[in-house]
Amino acid sequence: MRVHSGKAHASLILATTLAISACASSPSTTSSEAPTSAAATSTTPASPSSSGAAATTATSGGTQPASHSTQAPPVGLDAYAPQVAADLDPTAAVFDYTKLMPTDPVDIASGQKVAIVVSSLASAQAVQFSNAVKSAAEAGGFKATVYDGKYSPQEQAALIQRAVDDDVAGIVLAGVTPSTVPSPIAAASDAHIPVVNMFGYGDEANGVTDVGTDPKLVGASVGRWLVFVTDQKVKAAIFQLPPGGAASVAINAYQDAMAAAVRLCGACSVVRDTFQVSDALDVGTPRYAAFLNAHPAGSLTHVASGFDSGMISYAKTDQALGRTEISTIGGFAASAAGLAEIKAKSGPAVVPAVPLVFVAYAAIDALARRIKGIEVKNILVDAPLITADTADHYPDGVFTANVDYAQRFTELWKK
Numbered sequence: 001m002r003v004h005s006g007k008a009h010a011s012l013i014l015a016t017t018l019a020i021s022a023c024a025s026s027p028s029t030t031s032s033e034a035p036t037s038a039a040a041t042s043t044t045p046a047s048p049s050s051s052g053a054a055a056t057t058a059t060s061g062g063t064q065p066a067s068h069s070t071q072a073p074p075v076g077l078d079a080y081a082p083q084v085a086a087d088l089d090p091t092a093a094v095f096d097y098t099k100l101m102p103t104d105p106v107d108i109a110s111g112q113k114v115a116i117v118v119s120s121l122a123s124a125q126a127v128q129f130s131n132a133v134k135s136a137a138e139a140g141g142f143k144a145t146v147y148d149g150k151y152s153p154q155e156q157a158a159l160i161q162r163a164v165d166d167d168v169a170g171i172v173l174a175g176v177t178p179s180t181v182p183s184p185i186a187a188a189s190d191a192h193i194p195v196v197n198m199f200g201y202g203d204e205a206n207g208v209t210d211v212g213t214d215p216k217l218v219g220a221s222v223g224r225w226l227v228f229v230t231d232q233k234v235k236a237a238i239f240q241l242p243p244g245g246a247a248s249v250a251i252n253a254y255q256d257a258m259a260a261a262v263r264l265c266g267a268c269s270v271v272r273d274t275f276q277v278s279d280a281l282d283v284g285t286p287r288y289a290a291f292l293n294a295h296p297a298g299s300l301t302h303v304a305s306g307f308d309s310g311m312i313s314y315a316k317t318d319q320a321l322g323r324t325e326i327s328t329i330g331g332f333a334a335s336a337a338g339l340a341e342i343k344a345k346s347g348p349a350v351v352p353a354v355p356l357v358f359v360a361y362a363a364i365d366a367l368a369r370r371i372k373g374i375e376v377k378n379i380l381v382d383a384p385l386i387t388a389d390t391a392d393h394y395p396d397g398v399f400t401a402n403v404d405y406a407q408r409f410t411e412l413w414k415k
Contacts, residue, residue: 077228084228087221090353090384090393090401097358098403100379101365105412108368110141112170115163117156119175119247121148125308125335128396129174132360133198139406140364140413142169151277153180153244160184164191170367174198175247178208194370198363199333201250201380209370211363214380215254215332218352221385222329223261225350226302227268236262236302236329237271237295239310251306254332258304271295280310284317292323302349304329308338315347334386334397343391352383353399361409368413 189207199212330351
């Protein structure tokens with residue numbers, strides 16, 4: 001029997017979400033380190049439901065035996081109930097990002113060129129992200145061009161270097177890990193061309209500003225949800241990516257936080273293993289099929305790939321191989337395709353929503369301020385969870401809340 005929305009526990013969560021969200025979601029705070037324009041520091045809202053979110057060290061080596069763990073003290077469902085309810089409640093105070101917006105206006109000179117380099121335009125999610133940030137850039141008066149990284153760090157590096165050579169005003173990355181393209185990132189820094197990493201994470205002293213979802217916060221939220229909806233019986237395979245891949249730093253931080261939250265349940269189990277992105281690009285890849293064969297029916301309830309297309313592909317493989325007892329978990333951002341699969345209850349079960357409008361406009365605002373020489377900080381935010389019961393509230397997997405962030409930011413950019 002597949003677990004999708006937690007059966008009896010889901011109805012409890014939905015019934016109590018509004019009643020307890022006020023006390024479970026006190027206003028967030030920010031942790032601020034010394035701001036710089038070259039090496040931005042983090043400004044992360046402290047979630048009242050983020051206990052147990054610390055990342056753990058992941059097992060490495062895709063060909064090595066997967067590791068199992070049931071360590072850490074047990075966590076009762078009574079403790080998780082208000083946390084999970086808050087994680088599912090888009091009206092929780094922690095999901096109000098207006099407190100992270102600057103208050104001072106910034107002047108944007110019309111017609112400045114901006115390069116937007118995405119991981120691959122073969123990804124529906126990358127297209128979704130690039131369209132959003134391009135619209136935000138154009139709303140600010142920039143002339144924005146999107147470039148296809150083709151899932152290749154070499155191609156991405158060449159595109160970033162081309163943007164530097166073209167003397168663009170700024171560069172936005174989406175799904176590109178700066179540590180995999182260090183040379184052109186350094187060249188941009190030397191040329192005083194600011195780089196903003198949309199949904200990036202973990203950049204230090206490289207001239208890149210990260211703006212997006214905090215993978216540790218949402219990873220912990222998903223882990224708590226897994227424990228709660230399975231009545232502390234989750235048996236999760238939580239994969240990691242090998243170092244150096246697209247968005248691997250953020251994805252692995254998300255997966256580690258998820259595993260840490262599940263491990264707090266003494267009756268639960270976690271399997272860690274390393275998979276390539278290519279192992280999830282098609283249905284029924286040999287690597288994943290072999291993994292399922294090594295973990296027979298009854299040994300797994302959930303599989304977490306760490307990224308949206310992996311959730312979809314692994315779920316389709318599960319169905320094709322008769323492993324209908326397994327549900328799959330999305331990455332720290334959702335695509336419209338992933339959302340459709342969750343709504344259909346066809347295998348995928350949960351994914352954090354994408355605060356796309358806020359992130360796209362905040363990324364362009366950060367870029368505009370850095371172009372003017374203004375010091376900025378990273379902006380890493382929490383996000384609510386999407387399940388089959390709540391999916392109708394998140395068109396295309398996007399969380400917009402009741403705030404028109406596009407209007408709020410463009411008002412800061414008015415001449």
